Amino acid sequence: MNVLAEGFAQQLRRSCSEDWQACVDHRFVHEIFDGTLDDAVLRRYLVQDYQFIDRFVALLGAAIASADEFAPRVRLAQFAAMITSDENTYFLRSFDALGVPPPQRLAPALTQPTQALRQLMHDAAQSLSYANCIAVLAVAEGLYLDWADQDGKKHVPLPARFEHAEWIGLHANDFFRGFVGWLRRELDRVGPQLTDVRRAEAAAYFRQAVALERQFFDHIYD
Ligand SMILES: Cc1ncc(CO)c(N)n1
Numbered sequence: 001m002n003v004l005a006e007g008f009a010q011q012l013r014r015s016c017s018e019d020w021q022a023c024v025d026h027r028f029v030h031e032i033f034d035g036t037l038d039d040a041v042l043r044r045y046l047v048q049d050y051q052f053i054d055r056f057v058a059l060l061g062a063a064i065a066s067a068d069e070f071a072p073r074v075r076l077a078q079f080a081a082m083i084t085s086d087e088n089t090y091f092l093r094s095f096d097a098l099g100v101p102p103p104q105r106l107a108p109a110l111t112q113p114t115q116a117l118r119q120l121m122h123d124a125a126q127s128l129s130y131a132n133c134i135a136v137l138a139v140a141e142g143l144y145l146d147w148a149d150q151d152g153k154k155h156v157p158l159p160a161r162f163e164h165a166e167w168i169g170l171h172a173n174d175f176f177r178g179f180v181g182w183l184r185r186e187l188d189r190v191g192p193q194l195t196d197v198r199r200a201e202a203a204a205y206f207r208q209a210v211a212l213e214r215q216f217f218d219h220i221y222d
Contacts, residue, residue: 008191009138009184012203016210023210024147026217032167035159042163043098045220048114050091050105052216055121056140057083062125063133072130072186079179087170094163113215120212124205131190131202138183139209145180148172 006014013020023029028045031037060080064073095105110118124132148171158165170176191199 007184007188008199009187011191012135012138012187012206013142015203016207019210019214020143020146022214023143023217024150026147026214027221028217029147032164033153033156033159035161035164037164039098041220042094043100046091046094046098046163047100047104047108048111048216048220050095051108051110051114052117052121053083053087053091055118055125059121059125059133059136062128063130063137066128066130066133068130068190075179075182082175090166090170097163111219113212113219117209117212117216120205120208127201129198129201131187131194131198132205134183134186134190135202135206136209138180138187139206139213141176141180141183143210143213144171145176149177 028037028041031041057080060076060083064076064080067073067076092105094100121136124136127133148168158168191202194202
């Protein structure tokens, strides 16, 4: 294979394909599609994930601030608008349905994988390196597109409960596909402009993010 023909996005993903595939094929993914996900597992997942989303929106803000042009700022701002509207209300309606009380929504005890993901997003944001920010965003969103939009699940009807069906639907739609495609093109655009040291730094953020995403899925079953 001609490695030079491969863009930065594809190169990064190939560097951690085992962890990536473990997420796409995770027990959580199969159970949410089947509608057999245990409520206690879903609840743990959503409570921790809401704390992920908090830092994730801050990271989007850092990407908006550190982008080199207006067009990426617009794209990222539009995505932030979706997360803080449709996705935020999905969490709130799911917390209502699952009976999650306010303290658990706002300030739950953070698990180790949640803390590590929050720290990684915080560090990427503080670095004010657009490439580092985009690398972490490309993992968080690219991985969720790949599990929610996989060919093997396309023939399966969506599960009956909205807590399951909407979590899939939020990550398998044209807007989301478009955003992830754009993130991958951004990595391909900015990757070659970086110095070797900066490129290695962005790659390290990417790989660490994939490893932590896997731990995050695993730990809700502990
Ligand atoms: C842990 C995690 N990674 C990625 C996403 C997608 O935004 C999410 N909601 N949660």
